[in-house]
Amino acid sequence: MKEATMNPAPAAEAMVPDPQARIPRQIRYIIGNEGCERFSFYGMRNILTVFLVSSLLTYLPEGDRATAAKDVFHTFVIGVYFFPLLGGWLADRFFGKYNTIFWLSLVYCLGHACLALFESNRTGFYTGLALIALGSGGIKPCVAAFVGDQFDQTNKHRAKVVFDAFYWIINFGSFFASLLMPIFLRSYGGSVAFGIPGALMFIATVILWIGRRRYVMVPPAPPNPHSFLNVSRTA
Template sequence: MARPPSATAPQRFPPQIPYIIGNEACERFSFYGMRNILTVFLIDYLLRNAVPDEGARSAQAKSLMHLFMAGVYFCPLLGGYLADRWLGKYKVIFWLSLVYCLGHAFLAIFENNATGFYTGLVLISLGSGGIKPCVSAMVGDQFTEDNKHLVKKVFAIFYWTINFGSFFASLLIPLTLKHLGPAVAFGIPGVLMFLATVIFWAGRKHYVVVPPTGPNPHSFLKVVFSALRAPKRRGTHWLDGATREHPAEAVEGAKAVLRVSGLLLPTIPFFWMLFDQKASTWVIQARAMDPQVGPFTFQPSQMQFINPALVMILIPLLVGLVYPAFQRAGWELTPLRRMPLGLAVGAVSYAIAGYFQVVLERGTVLNIAWQLLPYVVLTLAEILVSTTGLEFAYTQAPREMKGIVQSLWLLTSTLANVAVAIAAALNVFTGSGQFFFYGGLALLAAVGMGLMARRYQVHDYYQVDAASVVPDRAQPPPARESQAL
């Protein structure tokens, strides 16, 4: 158990944090604004003439949406590599944000042109995905050993901010699509992304910037290849043989990558298979429901506002009350306990949604308000898995590997969305069967992760002090490196 902060430890966040948080709020509005209407736009606009049958059109729209999401979560590998090795996080975030803005412009301009529209999606995948690991890792870079007790809180606020932007985007952009058309509906998120870029740029003189390492003779792959060539010694880790050619810190970094990826990659994709389908499968289910709730008529894609609204409520509740209560009771909800629990809770949400689908298939009309119940359960699962994963991926990686390990966390979404896209394109599962299938997979993953977590060795890494990093300049001194524990 971590020691409590001393009485002299700083209690306030570094002054540069608001710039990053403000950037994140606007960027998330832009992303979720366009993503949450993507399935409906493809079904009702772009594919309408090309694919007359609505069932086939829905399946194709779902496949395209998840291919786009797979791209969004694959590009962090590129962004993390460029940031860690060559450009640094600040430059990657700034320049790819401009690519991101260009992608939004393509969506607004080419609403009736499939080639232009898909080009815009590719640009957004590159921009949004490329900055993802850099922004979250840059938040952590602003902290040292002196104020590391604030990291848990800042990541909770960071995730709360994501949902703040998502909430308003989910409420407003579906209505904009219905009443003002695709050009305006995709144009507004583009304006917000430009604002996000300006806010981030405005804080450029205040950030603590960890310089890139440059070409690394002790990279993860080189350590692995050295270990494979080295003779094996009984009773040691198979990577230890690489210490003949690489420093101990590099070998430890490679071990950290293997530890984290060995736990996350086989299990967490099954959660994202559930969660990301709220923008496709759950929207399609909502199209078959009665949209009238009292005096309000909800758009099917608008129901996604429930998720970020609940996150903003539940995160403070869990972080401020529930987690401390478990800790006082002597059973701390550690990250290795939260994530398997979240997977199991996610499976329950799909069992509920699957039951609703069975009722719909029998010809009974359900009100769209019934989706509130599975959304509540899925959101609780998201907080247990996703907020925890952001914190876990950052703290479990040495300084030179933080961007890459954050990318591995995001890569779990790529694997999930590729699997869902293929299943949708082949039309393998339809109706209620798909809900129970994906829920069952998540439940198995929860059991597997719980068993693997028992053997996982936790290693937390933070920067030792602020003297090892430098404020951002046009050319940060490449020779200055931050220390890691």
């Protein structure tokens, strides 16, 4: 019987950059998701302090409102930049990037809903801010990395074009959110002004979900027996 042999040439050829390679089609879903998400975040953030001073914190003496509003705002921002640690760990260790982004996006949507529904209730409003900090911060380290996962050696030279578009859509969303949402707050009040970013975040989540069968999904890493925690536990 003639012995079968493995020919590595096709695999090797497949890994050579292809000048004609196209941008992966699923990228459009991630970029659309990012544009809507950034609009929702900056739209909410840019009216937060004004709303706190003019509406939610009116029970305080007028001279104390600005300071209290800044405290709330900075606490919220601290949460947004703390929770990437949690989101990155969950994605790498347990759920993978897509699942982490999707489920934390639902938390994000719930937070926006709390802001719109509890505009005059401090407990409900602060709960909404906490959920948005968790959702926005948790997905922060995952989205750009998820874009990178969609490329292989044949089309990685196209990644620069995609990341240029990725960061352009971030600036596009943040610019128009900063421009429009203060107008909505003045004209229609907090419920509508916070509801619109919530609607955009819901649309962002739906866009991400639509592309779910097309993404390249890198599984989470297996447990590392030599991790610091395991070594400390057995020491």
